[in-house]
Amino acid sequence: xxxxxxxxxxxDVIYWVENSGVVGEHLFSFDKEKIYxxxxxYPHNLTPEEKEIFDKENPYWCxxxxxx
Numbered sequence: 001x002x003x004x005x006x007x008x009x010x011x012d013v014i015y016w017v018e019n020s021g022v023v024g025e026h027l028f029s030f031d032k033e034k035i036y037x038x039x040x041x042y043p044h045n046l047t048p049e050e051k052e053i054f055d056k057e058n059p060y061w062c063x064x065x066x067x068x
Contacts, residue, residue, distance in 0.1 A: 002019075002020050003017050003018065003019055003020075003027075003035070004017070004018045004020070005017055005018075005029065005032050006018070008057075009057075012057050013030060013053050013057065014028050014029070014030060014053065014054060014057050014058070015028060015029045015030070015032055016028050017029055017035055025037065026038035026039060028054075030050060030053070038061065042054070042061070042065060043065065
């Protein structure tokens with residue numbers, strides 16, 4: 001199994017991570033080293049700066065998790 005990294009837009013800071021052979025996981029990284037699991041780590045395991053970047057680049061997920 002291996003990871004591949006991609007950005008939704010060239011200007012994004014966040015890399016989304018594909019984990020070959022695994023379906024339904026939502027992984028992301030800021031540096032291609034530390035990988036976060038969206039449902040397990042957001043927002044409590046992100047630094048305030050990382051959360052701000054994530055929310056700006058991913059308004060859908062920010063809205064999804066509001067109030068949860």
